[in-house]
Amino acid sequence: MRDAATAENRPYHHGDLRRALVEAARRILESEGPSALSLRAVAREAGVSPAAPYHHFKDKGELLDAVAHVGWDMLGDSMRAARDQATDVRHAMTEIGVAYVQFAQQHPALYRVMYDASRDKVALPEGMKSEDSAYCLVQDAFRLAAGPDVPEMDVELATIAAWCAGHGLAEMSAFHQFDALKQAVGGEENFLRAVLSHMGMFPTPHPTGAG
Amino acid sequence: MRDAATAENRPYHHGDLRRALVEAARRILESEGPSALSLRAVAREAGVSPAAPYHHFKDKGELLDAVAHVGWDMLGDSMRAARDQATDVRHAMTEIGVAYVQFAQQHPALYRVMYDASRDKVALPEGMKSEDSAYCLVQDAFRLAAGPDVPEMDVELATIAAWCAGHGLAEMSAFHQFDALKQAVGGEENFLRAVLSHMGMFPTPHPTGAG
DNA sequence: CACGGATCTGAACGGCGTCAAGATCAATCT
């Protein structure tokens, strides 16, 4: 384990600086948030000079892409776990949605980087829509829940609708304006499930508990 | 009209610099995007020194707040117009949703600033959830469409669900990955309506055209 | 007309992303 060193006992050449930089960036994200994530800070955290990252990434954006990639992998794992834990095919959708939003809540800074990195790109980021990724996981779940009679276009549209709804809820649930309501419905997770139940594509046994 | 001047024929004191700065910021947003929106660039565009804005705003964030405020007002107007144009109370929801997403598409940079400015705040931004604002407009529309029997909490949850869905779709529709699908359903607006129709709280006469 | 307060400028500070030139080291060739 030589990632975080003190910059004195390490040789001139780092050995695995690329990975170390990505991990340093994640460390900064977790501890200080996205606004503190400068290229110089990452280099500092990794114990190298400000120019060193340029031998592994074209610019700051490429480093953020690498960080985002890790995030998409983590998110995919969370969603897969939630899907596999669900008993019902239809309820799997809801569990996946809850896992998605909870990931965003648990790693807000990383989640932000994941979307910021992909915003000004022509294609969606690698980890998001490439095969065997988070997006396809949702699409497969919808295909399975819909059955063979539903046309593929509706599956795709439903997937997009669910993804948009999940992303919107993920961003919105960070706002503190809803704190009172969260408490009223009995905590964060209940709030998520209640909102998702109003979204049409996330079936739940008892919508609100009040109806 | 003395907002954009050439910095030579203007007197030492600007007269209405606060408003001029906000307008300069909006001009930069429209023409060069959010990444070009530095405080110095805004001051340059307004024809004043880099330190001048500090006599009208505490820091850059406060200037962005003012810009965002204008955005929320504009968005509210768009949504109000869409609501008033709808014939049916239930379809009003859909028209409001379409107007919301279309606003985000027409003013992507401003829309980004509106949410960036409100992200790290305890309360939601002034223009968003204060009474007689965009959020309350949606809530009123839901209350009206739901009728008097639906409990207030469900109205609130449905409002949140719709807002999240609209925001998610607004951000997502900027990604170019869905371009093929947009073409397949017959254009941008049809795509929006198709996705919204899958979201449960936006009723439409013919969901996809295929079903 | 004096003057106090609001407004704006000019110069400066540290931090940022980025680049070019040089130092260092591992691997390869002779």
Added chain:
DNA sequence: AGATTGATCTTGACGCCGTTCAGATCCGTG
């Protein structure tokens, strides 16, 4: 072995950024 090459890292610099502070300018009031 010794020389060389190419990858990696450092140093130092550039221009831009947000922000601050002392001083210049001007408006309104006494």
